[in-house]
Amino acid sequence: MATSAHNPQPVGAQAADQFDAIVIGAGVAGLYQLYRLRELGLSVRVYEAGAGVGGTWYWNRYPGARFDSESYTYGYSFSEELLQEWDWSEHFAGQPETERYLNHVADKFDLRRDIRFSTRVSAASYDEAAQCWQVRTDTGERAQAQFLITAIGVLSAPYIPDFAGRESFTGPSFHTGQWPKEPLDFSGKRVGVIGTGATAVQLITEVAKDVGHLTVFQRTPNYCAPLRNRPIDPETQQQIKASYPEIFKRCRETFAGFLHDFDTRSALEMSEEERLARYEELWAQPGFAKWFGNFGDTMSDLKANATMTEFVRNKIRERVNDPVVAEKLVPKDHPWGTKRVPLESGYYEAYNRDNVVLVDLNETPIARITPKGVKTSDAEYACDVIVYATGFDAVTGAFNQIDIRGLGGQTLKDKWADGPRTYLGLQTAGFPNLFTVVGPHNGATFCNIPRCIEQNVEWVTDCLRHLRAHEYAQIVATPEAEDDWTAHVNEVAEGTILLDTPSWFVGANIPGKKRAFLMYAGGSPAYRQKCDEVAEQGYAGFRLQ
Numbered sequence: 201m202a203t204s205a206h207n208p209q210p211v212g213a214q215a216a217d218q219f220d221a222i223v224i225g226a227g228v229a230g231l232y233q234l235y236r237l238r239e240l241g242l243s244v245r246v247y248e249a250g251a252g253v254g255g256t257w258y259w260n261r262y263p264g265a266r267f268d269s270e271s272y273t274y275g276y277s278f279s280e281e282l283l284q285e286w287d288w289s290e291h292f293a294g295q296p297e298t299e300r301y302l303n304h305v306a307d308k309f310d311l312r313r314d315i316r317f318s319t320r321v322s323a324a325s326y327d328e329a330a331q332c333w334q335v336r337t338d339t340g341e342r343a344q345a346q347f348l349i350t351a352i353g354v355l356s357a358p359y360i361p362d363f364a365g366r367e368s369f370t371g372p373s374f375h376t377g378q379w380p381k382e383p384l385d386f387s388g389k390r391v392g393v394i395g396t397g398a399t400a401v402q403l404i405t406e407v408a409k410d411v412g413h414l415t416v417f418q419r420t421p422n423y424c425a426p427l428r429n430r431p432i433d434p435e436t437q438q439q440i441k442a443s444y445p446e447i448f449k450r451c452r453e454t455f456a457g458f459l460h461d462f463d464t465r466s467a468l469e470m471s472e473e474e475r476l477a478r479y480e481e482l483w484a485q486p487g488f489a490k491w492f493g494n495f496g497d498t499m500s501d502l503k504a505n506a507t508m509t510e511f512v513r514n515k516i517r518e519r520v521n522d523p524v525v526a527e528k529l530v531p532k533d534h535p536w537g538t539k540r541v542p543l544e545s546g547y548y549e550a551y552n553r554d555n556v557v558l559v560d561l562n563e564t565p566i567a568r569i570t571p572k573g574v575k576t577s578d579a580e581y582a583c584d585v586i587v588y589a590t591g592f593d594a595v596t597g598a599f600n601q602i603d604i605r606g607l608g609g610q611t612l613k614d615k616w617a618d619g620p621r622t623y624l625g626l627q628t629a630g631f632p633n634l635f636t637v638v639g640p641h642n643g644a645t646f647c648n649i650p651r652c653i654e655q656n657v658e659w660v661t662d663c664l665r666h667l668r669a670h671e672y673a674q675i676v677a678t679p680e681a682e683d684d685w686t687a688h689v690n691e692v693a694e695g696t697i698l699l700d701t702p703s704w705f706v707g708a709n710i711p712g713k714k715r716a717f718l719m720y721a722g723g724s725p726a727y728r729q730k731c732d733e734v735a736e737q738g739y740a741g742f743r744l745q
């Protein structure tokens with residue numbers, strides 16, 4: 201077996217383990233991909249950096265972490281037995297329950313035997329002569345496979361800003377996405393939380409109840425909306441189990457794979473009274489009804505959007521006792537819905553507590569982290585614990601952590617330096633036999649993720665079945681197909697109001713990251729249809745050899 205010039209085999213090194221396919225990641229996507237490839241009769245190795253399964257739900261074990269998707273729309277749909285035996289306890293389940301569920305799936309389908317845990321893939325290069333991928337891990341393992349499938353998540357590369365003095369802090373500090381497994385006791389402690397995104401909103405609400413004192417360092421407030429979670433009673437449990445076919449059918453038909461879907465009416469076509477009544481109805485509903493069940497033009501027309509934006513601003517003001525604090529919590533810099541809407545269960549009321557203080561970093565930016573806490577331009581805030589709820593190098597960040605090299609030794613990092621270029625968000629030209637499940641530009645990025653993960657995994661599995669049946673050794677996206685898809689992704693994004701807001705959707709949260717739309721905003725039905733058409737046409741836009 202020839203080895204790539206970029207990946208020389210050290211003298212005396214052990215021979216690489218050989219598989220038909222290597223999957224990176226044992227989260228929701230990786231587990232299902234393993235299940236399907238095994239069914240196809242392929243030998244598979246999954247590498248997983250965590251010590252257990254779950255991906256996002258393994259790492260993000262911070263207090264308050266829970267679904268924003270209705271639980272029964274989040275589980276796998278492929279096994280009727282699994283659907284019927286699993287009881288979700290709440291409409292929006294907490295992280296421990298979801299992690300238990302994914303462990304249950306791994307056990308039920310005996311998935312663990314093909315997963316190498318606590319092993320991070322550090323490099324993968326395509327061996328042109330042998331037409332296979334050579335993979336190396338941080339534990340020194342080497343493996344090769346015809347197909348390489350990344351299932352590395354959209355929000356899996358934690359980002360901590362480069363605050364001066366960060367290492368000098370003498371207490372414990374954590375990023376929310378690298379939360380320790382051992383339970384932490386915050387009672388009586390002075391906790392500082394930096395960030396107010398969807399993660400911080402869940403965490404702050406939860407820890408405010410226990411801590412001695414909580415200081416929240418906020419740069420940009422968000423439009424948070426009520427989750428309206430509640431337990432699932434036995435009767436509802438039965439109804440849910442009896443209606444899974446309808447639930448999944450509905451999720452297949454809606455824009456973002458949720459039960460909620462955009463209203464085709466315009467926010468501007470009704471009287472103010474009617475519109476407000478509708479907003480109140482949506483506000484009273486659980487989950488993302490307020491975002492994805494809203495008038496469609498709230499996401500495409502700034503004038504329509506402004507009506508909802510003002511509605512939500514007033515909702516925030518109503519809930520915070522101190523009008524000065526309330527005004528700091530009201531976003532003014534971006535329109536409603538152009539950043540991921542955090543769902544909450546008492547977030548704003550946390551600021552009515554005596555033990556919670558909000559520090560507005562626009563007025564007094566963080567100067568440095570000190571041994572004792574966080575120093576802003578006007579004061580030092582003593583902390584026993586600092587929590588970095590500062591987000592992720594989204595979508596492409598996890599790819600950049602692996603040295604991925606395709607034809608001619610080209611690195612994926614270089615290729616995507618000015619923003620990702622993909623075909624269907626599933627392949628990129630010059631990287632044969634590499635499939636990027638939930639990769640950039642993929643319909644699954646703007647979706648109730650397991651619903652679209654299933655579509656991705658099934659599409660990849662069918663593709664490999666086709667290659668095997670026709671004895672093709674290699675599939676690669678053509679540069680033309682990649683150009684067209686990338687242009688389409690950008691064109692669709694330009695038809696929305698998402699591009700002007702500095703969010704992780706466009707890479708704006710990471711200093712120095714090239715601003716580019718990282719997702720696919722055409723909706724999951726359109727995405728699925730395109731993927732199906734490509735497959736029906738014998739994988740049009742790909743070169744099969």
Ligand code: N01
Nearest residue numbers: 266267268361395396397398399400419420540589590591
């Ligand atoms: O990350 P974020 P997140 N100085 O990037 C602040 C998903 N999710 O982990 O906005 C000071 O949204 C930053 O401030 P600003 C969901 O898709 C899902 O909260 O850049 N502050 C912001 O407040 C979500 O969108 C679920 O001004 C700094 C925060 O850190 C995604 O994860 C639950 C800073 C980062 O917010 C990411 O959410 C939770 C600096 N230098 C999350 N740099 C569920 O579905 C950054 N910040 C259950």
